[in-house]
Each structure stands twice: as C-alpha cells, then as structure tokens.
Amino acid sequence: MSTRASASAGSSTSAPDGTTPAVTSSASRRVEMLMGHVSPNPTWSNKLLVMGAGVIAQSVLPLIIRYVNLDPALVTVLSADNGGRSTVESLGMRYVIQKFTKENYTSVLDSYLSPGDFLLNLSVAVGSLELIEYCQRRRILYQDASLEPWGDGFMDPNISMEDRSNYSIRNKFLTLRQRLGAFKGCSTTAITSHGANPGLAESFAKQGIYEIATATDGVAPPIPTNKEEWAALCQRLGIRIIQVSERDGQQSSVPKKKGEFVQTWSVIGYIEELLQPAEMGWGTHERRLPDGALLHTTGTKSAIMLDRPSALCTVKTWCPQQGPHFGTLTTHYECLELADFLTIKDPSTGRDIYRPTTYYSYHPCDDAVLSLRELAENDFVSQTRHRILLPPNILPGGYDEYGMLLLGSKLGGYWYGVNISIEKVKQMLPHVRVNATTCPVTYGVIAGFRWAVAHPMSGLIEPCDMDHNEIIDFVKPFLGCRGYWTNWHPLQNHNKLQKAPRDPDDPLQFSNFLVGM
Helix, strand or coil: CCHHHHCCCCECCCCCCCCEEECCCHHHHHHHHHHCCCCCCCECCCCEEEECCCHHHHHHHHHHHHHCECCHHHEEEEECCCCCHHHHHHCCCEEEECCCCCCCHHHHHHCCCCCCCEEEECCCCCCHHHHHHHHHHCCCEEEECCCCCCCCCCCCCCCCCHHHCHHHHHHHHHHHHHHHCCCCCCCCCEECCCECCCEHHHHHHHHHHHHHHHHHHCCCCCCCCCHHHHHHHHHHHCCCEEEEEEEECCCECCCCCCCEEEECCCHHHHHHHHHCEEEEECCCCCCCCCCCEEECCCCCCCEEEEEEEHHHCEEEEEECCCEEEEEEEECCHHHHHHHHHCCEECCCCCCEEECCEEEEEEECCHHHHHHHHHHHHCCCCCCCEEEECCCCCECCCCEEEEEEEEECCCCCEEEEEEEEEHHHHHHHCCCCCCCCCHHHHHHHHHHHHHHHHHCCCCCEECHHHCCHHHHHHHHHHHHCCEEEEECCCCCCCCCCCCCCCCCCCCCCCHHHHEEEC
16 A cells, blocks of 8 residues: 555544544654655756746745756846846856747747747746747747636726636646647646646545545555546545535735725735636535536537636635635636546536535635735725735734535545645745745645656646646655545534525535535
C-alpha cells in the first residue's frame, strides 16, 4: 500500500463535530519538511519568457530556479510597469518594460522566443488562447495559471453574460485543441490554468476520491488512468458534491480604509471573478434548477450559470479548522473542468447518467469581505486604491486552508487539501514575497512547469489530464497536503428560526447549500 493510500486507512483524535484527520505519520511529516523535496530537479536549457511581474511572479521566480535546473540568464520577464523589477534583477534575470496588446503580441513574442523555448504566462487581461495558438504553431512550450481574455473581457457590461463566463472560454480552449489537433504526442505541451485552484485543486480531488476508495474497500484499489475510470470510481463511491472549499484567515495589521480594496492576491483578478456570473457543474442527482439558472446550448453542457454575479451568491461549506461557514459561490475553471471530467453518459442514448455538482465556495480574508461589500454597494465600480496583504503586515495566527470537500460516500464527507499558516510560510520562505494564499499558488505553478518540462509533447492539456501523483509528490513536502473525515452536511445544525429547507429529506441537494442570492 502506498503512503497516500494508507493516509486514510485509520483516524486519530476526533474534533467536536466528528471530524477525524486521516492518519499520516508525524515522523514522516517531519522528514518531509526537513528534506524539502525528494524528486530530482528537471533541467531546462532553453530560454524562458515570463509574462507579468505581479505578486505571483515575484514568488514563483525565486523558487523556479531552486526547483528546476535553469540558468537565470536565460530568463526574461516582461512587465507593463516597474513593479517587481528589483526582485527579478536580484535573481540575475532580465527585466523589460513592455506593453502587451492584441495588436503587438506576435511581434513582441517573435523577438524573444524561438522553437523549443518556454512561455510562462503569469499576467492578467492578456488573451491566453491567442498565446497558446502562437506557441503551438512555433513548437514553444506554454503554461498559464488562468485562462484569460484580452482586457476587461470578463467585466465588460457590453459583452453578454454567456461570453463573460468561464464556461465559454473553456469551450473555446477545447475547440482550439480540436482545431489544431493538439493532443498527446502530436504537439508541444501547453498547460492552462495550473496554479492552486485551478491546478492543485484537480489533483486534490483525485487524491481525495482515491483515499475514500481505499478506506471504503479496505485496500488500495488500482489508480484510475483516464477520465472514464475516474468517473466510474467517483460514481461507485456515491460522491454527489465536490466543493472547492477555501477559508482565508489572514488579518491585516493595517485596517482597511474606505475606498480601498484589500486582498491576499491579485485584486484585479478577484474583482474579475466577482463580476462574472456564478457558475457550477450541475449534478445529475439534483431535483430542480435554482432560481435564475441559465443553461448552455453549446459545448459539454455539464454546467450551469446563474443570472447574477458571483459576488451576490452565498453558499454553506466546511473546512477542518474553520468548521461550517459561508462563502461566495465564485466562478472557477476547475469546477467546470471537473464536472466534465467526471461525467458518465449512457452509451446508447448519450444521456448524462452521472455527474457530481461541483463549485467553489470562497471566504476570503476579512478585509476582502469588507472590500467586496463596499464594491457591491458602489454598484460594482472598483475602489480607487488596491492593496495586496503581505508580510510584515499580516497578524500572527493567520492561515489559509483550501481543499476539496467530497460529500456523498457511505463513510461521510472527506476534505483533502492544505492548511498553511503565515508563520510556516515565513519560516519556509523567509526571503520570498509570499503569504499563506499565494504560497500554494506558487508551488502549483512550479509543479506545472516541472511537469511540462518532463512531458514536453503532451499537446493542449488541462490539470485533469495530468498525473496527480506527480503533482502531489512535489508539493506535499512543502504544503503538508492531507485529508480529514467529517460528518458535516448543510442541514446539520439548521436553526428553526430560519426558513424551512426545501429538500429536508436529501441534505445534499444544492437548495440546502444555497444561503441567498
């Protein structure tokens, strides 16, 4: 039995709500932390062009040369302004101020990249699909942490809700893969959406499913190797809900001011998500659509969206440290990808016969919650000042826990993910500009980069297409990934002063998770 399989074979102490951490040897955890990482560094000998020098890039760049054999002199970073220059140049990398537009991207990239090089896109508001096609036609490797349109394409009120959705841009990615014939063995690797979530989230979902199966069967089953096998295993286990559940518990030592948006990662990126329509993969067990649900008429049709922004949709969720809490139903790529990945169709009729409901419940740091409220009260016109919360302005005791909450198995709920404190981050990365939120994103980006270097001819791929073991084997020693059992469900402590639940006989109906819109 593998170490990951044995992690869920027993339990230790129980929390008051019945939560039990999956067993992981404390000695092995100490060894993992002391060793840092166990897999050898891959080597990258060609040029690396990095787009963007924001908070994620500034944490990725110092670590990418630690975990990849890479000459810093071969790295060029393009940025629209001087932000991050000192970090980049202190590493021996080249820094160039370069405006990047839909009109000039081809000529700009031509001056820096040749066949066999690598484009790492860590920017926002730059058209990912055009960059992917550019790289494919020139045999250049590619990775991004988010599939983005040009400019304010996710926020433009003149663009239809459908066209501003993550479902729409993912459908364009799948169409591009088909049009280019960019499959494994046929073209250079282009990984989209590989940071923490999306990215690590898909690997965490697979690992959670596998550990539930191991605990259910009493032995470690064969590891699924494709979409069909993962979906069949998920169906056999009875999993009906997969929530990406995140609670950011970091607090600022500098209080938020009026007219200021404070967040622990990209403010612009977060506002984009808040203004996009709420989206989720829609499970086959659901009895009825929520009010305001909109169905898709093209693509996989495995998801729905609601006729209002993510900022105005609240759901119930659970994390090991925080326990039950509320989060915004925030549109996210991994939820749409997982819904499609875990769909089973009737071979004779083509009808969907199994799919879990999948969505992201996000409770950001307290200052971001206040910022969100102020944004909504101002009719979603952004504050004039943006601030990213980083040490030393984070109070002691801050943390970020995020993972995959899988509900429906006969053994109860299972949450697999990471809970990392700001103290651990500062101890682990004392000279890197990072917090408890951006740390997992950073390691997710590096894990994706290492995977691309090791698998350079994999075509256009999403995180679900990658071997989750390779990803978790790299990040686990640093992030301490683990699983927890729980008996929580959304009606567990329903207060009689509240409105009676719509589906009291089935706690895992979406109507019981939805708090308000």
